[in-house]
Amino acid sequence: MKIIDAHTHVQSIPGHMWDSPPKRLLKLMDDAGISQSIIMPYGEIRPEDPTLLYEGYQATQDHPGRLLAFARMHPAGGEKGIELFEKAILEMGFVGLKFHPVGTLTHPADPSSVDFARKAVELDVPILFHCGDEEFTLPFQIAKLLDKVPEAKVIFGHMGGYFHVDDAIAVAQTHPGCYLETSACPDPRVIEKAVNAIGPERIIFGSDGPGCLPALEVEKIRQLKLGADTEAQIFHKTIESLIHTGEDS
Numbered sequence: 001m002k003i004i005d006a007h008t009h010v011q012s013i014p015g016h017m018w019d020s021p022p023k024r025l026l027k028l029m030d031d032a033g034i035s036q037s038i039i040m041p042y043g044e045i046r047p048e049d050p051t052l053l054y055e056g057y058q059a060t061q062d063h064p065g066r067l068l069a070f071a072r073m074h075p076a077g078g079e080k081g082i083e084l085f086e087k088a089i090l091e092m093g094f095v096g097l098k099f100h101p102v103g104t105l106t107h108p109a110d111p112s113s114v115d116f117a118r119k120a121v122e123l124d125v126p127i128l129f130h131c132g133d134e135e136f137t138l139p140f141q142i143a144k145l146l147d148k149v150p151e152a153k154v155i156f157g158h159m160g161g162y163f164h165v166d167d168a169i170a171v172a173q174t175h176p177g178c179y180l181e182t183s184a185c186p187d188p189r190v191i192e193k194a195v196n197a198i199g200p201e202r203i204i205f206g207s208d209g210p211g212c213l214p215a216l217e218v219e220k221i222r223q224l225k226l227g228a229d230t231e232a233q234i235f236h237k238t239i240e241s242l243i244h245t246g247e248d249s
Contacts, residue, residue, distance in 0.1 A: 001228070004236045004245065005029065005037040005214055007128065007157055007183045007206030010059045010067070011052065018042060022059045024210050026066065032207075032215035036245060039067050040098045040128075044074035047084045057092045065246060070128055072098035075112035082119050089123045095243040096120075097127045101136035108136065109144035117149040126153040126242045128181070131168060132161030139167040146175045153242055155179045155204060165190045172198045179238065183208035188220040195226060200233035201241075 013019040020042075029037055039059060041052040056069040071088040073081055088094040097120045099106075099113065106113060108129060120127050129142050139160050146154055159180035160168030172178040172194070180194050183206035195203055207217035221234060239245075 001232060002236045003032070003034045003036075003205065003218060004239050005032075005034045005207050005209065005217075006155070006204045006239045007181055008037040008039050008209045008214075009042055009211065010039040010056060011041040011043065012055065013042070018211065020210050022063055022067065026063065028209050028214045029066070032213075032218045034207075034214055034218070036065070037067055037209070038070055038095065038239075038243075040070045040072045043072070044100070044103055045072055045077075045081075045084070046074050047077050047080035050084060053084065053088060053092075057088075057094075060093060068243070068245065069094045070096040070098040072100065073116060074104050075099065075106050075110060075116055076104065078112070082116060085116065085119060086123065089125055094125075095245075096125045098129075099127060100130040102130060102134050106136065107144075108142045109148055113145060114148050117145055117152045117154075120153075121149060121151050126155055126179070128155040128157050130158065131156035131164075132158050133163050134161075137161075139164050139171045143171045143175060143178070146171075146177055150175070150177060153177050153179065155181050155242075157181045157206060158184050158208070159190070159194060162186055165194070169194050169197045172202060178202070179204055179242070181206040182221065182234070183217060184212050185220070188224055191221065192224045192226065195230060195234075200226070200230045201238055203234045204238045205235050 207214035
């Protein structure tokens with residue numbers, strides 16, 4: 001079955017345990033039977049230093065058809081940051097926006113984040129938020145962005161982390177632009193709970209690799225025995241409804 005991993009990382013950090021060159025991720029993809037992954041760096045991109053943007057771009061160019069990219073922008077970049085984000089989408093082939101409020105200490109509904117979200121709507125690309133147990137990443141906090149920009153397509157990465165999955169599901173039930181992504185969920189049964197609550201059409205497979213093992217994250221879905229159609233929806237069809245993968249479904 002075709003698998004697209006909607007949450008992975010590529011960034012060169014020599015000597016660090018999180019050093020994630022493309023070759024490390026690609027091997028894990030092959031081990032897990034993943035055909036395509038969406039990459040993003042571990043750090044934020046600012047207009048005064050777009051190094052990480054170009055590192056991700058180079059990875060997608062070196063591995064066409066295997067790697068796509070989300071631009072992990074710092075919302076404090078202002079108008080120049082939004083212009084750089086727009087360039088990433090329109091000129092460099094990026095397919096979405098990533099926000100990690102733990103790294104930026106920015107509320108999801110801060111005016112700076114709202115400005116980026118409106119640009120993402122204009123460009124017709126989704127926004128992936130780190131959604132966990134830390135301040136500024138809680139599901140009901142991210143929901144405030146959806147209240148301000150209801151037409152946005154917002155993916156809750158980790159679907160609420162360890163302790164806030166029920167909140168993430170509750171937000172998705174009242175906000176049709178909310179999608180839940182499966183990476184690093186400690187109990188696979190909460191994924192099944194989300195499928196039953198909002199349908200597989202708004203569940204997206206992600207691994208958070210290479211920090212988490214993509215093969216393990218794939219197996220978590222398969223162990224639920226949801227059926228081939230539901231697995232296909234989670235593994236590739238939902239994310240394909242939000243981005244341009246460059247492949248035929």
